Amino acid sequence: MSRTVVVVGSSIGGVRAAQALRSEGFDGRVVLVGEEAQAPYDKPPLSKQFLAGEWDADRTLLLSEEAAERAGIELRLGVAATRLDVAGRQVLLADGSRLDYDAVVIATGAAARPSPWRPGSGVHVVRTLQDSQALQADLQHDGPVVVVGGGFIGAEVAGTARGLGREVTVVDPLPTPIGRVVGPEIGRYFTELHHRHGVSTRFGVGVEEITGSAGDLRVRLTDGTELPAGTVVVGIGAVPNDGWLADSGVPIDNGVLCDEYSRAVDAPDVYAIGDVARWFHPGHREHVRVEHWTNAVEQGMCAAHNITHPDDLRSYRPVEYVWSDQYDWKAQIVGRPTRGTRHELVGDLAGEKPRAAALYTDDTGRLCGAVTVNWPKALAQSRRLVTEGATFDDAMARVSALPPPAARPAPVPAAGGRP
Amino acid sequence: MPVLKADFGACQGYANCVDAAPDVYDIDDDGVVVLLKEEISDEERPRIEEAARSCPVSALMIEDA
Structure with missing residues (x-):
């Protein structure tokens, strides 16, 4: 009999989880539930390009009706999930209907405080x-x-x-x-x-x-x-949207408490991802909740893998990554800089459109995090080095050795560029 | 064979693709994505698809040749 996965939450984590189920080869029914009536949209532009009026709403679209249909994702938009019945394996919706599931992915995100x-x-x-x-x-x-x-x-x-x-x-x-x-x-x-x-x-x-x-x-x-x-x-700040789970029996503690596979503790076939999940990070040896775009995407993909391949469970142990575009700065932050005891700067952060990387180390002598400004190459390098557990000295040598960027050419359409 | 495409003008150097599939995507000194391959096999498509979907500005595409 065909299995059903219900994904609750139609923002980036939920959408990417639903798509990843297909990429992973899940051939049952996938239903994506969203409280908001409009097609799923992406949030980072809402404080920047969309707010500035440079982009219209179409450019924030994450999943069109056609793309959902092509991927075999059933959309239930404009209706909030109001309850989770773990014993009965059902998601209850605000319009009174019920969705049976074999696995459910909680991706309800967080709300602005x-x-x-x-x-x-x-x-x-x-x-x-x-x-x-x-x-x-x-x-x-x-x-x-x-x-x-x-x-x-x-x-x-x-x-x-x-x-x-x-x-x-x-x-x-x-x-x-x-x-x-x-x-x-x-x-x-x-x-x-x-x-x-x-x-x-x-x-x-x-x-x-x-x-x-x-x-x-x-x-x-x-x-x-x-x-x-x-x-x-x-x-x-933001607060996790976990109120609707209050009487479900799913353990809640500033987010849905999950194991290292993103499975809710003591609630079989319930997964949580993104801002609403508080999971055990086996690398950090503690439960963490992360409100970053990339985390929602990566955890959604990991949960989709675990649902589709229960015999090949992957633990979720990401290196944190977040960016913030402010004025003429593209700031990119990887790992856990504030766990460091000291840092060193490569390049200079003063002046107009600077380019620099700050690398952080803790008492172990390992690279524990990095902050880069206008220097994606150094970010990509640092991200790999944190993942590999590189020493601080090695990381300093490698980032210092990166060539300076040539001036990026004026934005004329290059080969393969936007027409 | 599935073919990799990139919108180099849209790329913002967020580098999620490089982290997810370093055998296929790299980033140049100016922070713009580099395609290390033009074609991928059907077997590796799911993994590359997920890497492409981790792009915050949807600058990466996989097309059927």
């Missing part, structure tokens, strides 16, 4: 296409923009708003917000990046209260100062 400040209007988060559209509309108005949260989303939105001509201030209670990911020293370069592009920062200060309404907001900080704003964007 809601703003704790609730003025009349004018406060945005950026997570969904709708969020980005609403913010885009407000950014057309002239008023100053205050971004609360200096992490990746906050920094990218600040850069986009600045590019649209807005006056922008970023507020964060940490003295160097990106330092959470890259350490305080390299983090300071990210702060300078804001300043170089005319964006003000108020770091080390919290938000006390936001009052007013769209076009006429006041953001009062914990040091008593008040920032006027037309629009406020709150980017203070």
Whole structure:
């Protein structure tokens, strides 16, 4: 009898998991359930190209109806999953229907942490296409923009708003917000990046209260100062969408608790991937939850493999990788830089469009992470070296030996390029 | 034989392809993808397909010759 896999969640992790089931040779039924009614779309452009108005929604499309049909993926969009019945092997949907499954992949992602400040209007988060559209509309108005949260989303939105001509201030209670990911020293370069592009920062200060309404907001900080704003964007992290599993018996602890194969603990044939999964990473010897695009893709593929080939289970032990495009920086981060005890810089991070790599090592003398700026070749090299468990000294020698990039030619269509 | 294609103008140097299939994809000093092969076998197609789908800007394609 044909088996059925139900994938719950139609963002990048869910879509790639469904496609990977076919690549892996799964020949049963694949159903992709999504809460949002529109075709599956990709989220990274929502704080950048889409928000800036450079891309339309079509360019964020992940899976068209035709592509889904060709791949034999049944779409159930515009209907949220409301319950998981593990004993009965069913996913219950908001419209009252039930989907039987032989295996289920939980890929419901994470939601923007809601703003704790609730003025009349004018406060945005950026997570969904709708969020980005609403913010885009407000950014057309002239008023100053205050971004609360200096992490990746906050920094990218600040850069986009600045590019649209807005006056922008970023507020964060940490003295160097990106330092959470890259350490305080390299983090300071990210702060300078804001300043170089005319964006003000108020770091080390919290938000006390936001009052007013769209076009006429006041953001009062914990040091008593008040920032006027037309629009406020709150980017203070994300929370896993695991509430719908509360009574399922699937263990939840800041995400779905999984084993090293991405299988939910004590819930047979339940897998979780991406932002909503908290799995045992055999390399790190601890449970981790990772909110990066690449992780959702790779874990989805690994789960698809494990569902299709139960006799050849693969443990999921990725090297972390995330990028962030801010102003004229393409920042790429691999491994766990903040687990390092020291770092060294190859190249220089100062000035316009710099090119550099910071390599990090811990007490073992191994390369534990790297941060590169405008230097994908060094990123690819570092990623391989972290994976191989290279020593810090070896990694420094190899990255230092990379040739300097020639100036990238002006973007005229090259052979095989975009027509 | 399946044929590899790349949109070199769209490539942003995210390098997921290099990590997933280093025998097929590389990245040059300017951060642009390099195809190390033009054709792949049907047997390796699933693995290369997944590597291509790990591209954040969908710059990699596999076409039937």
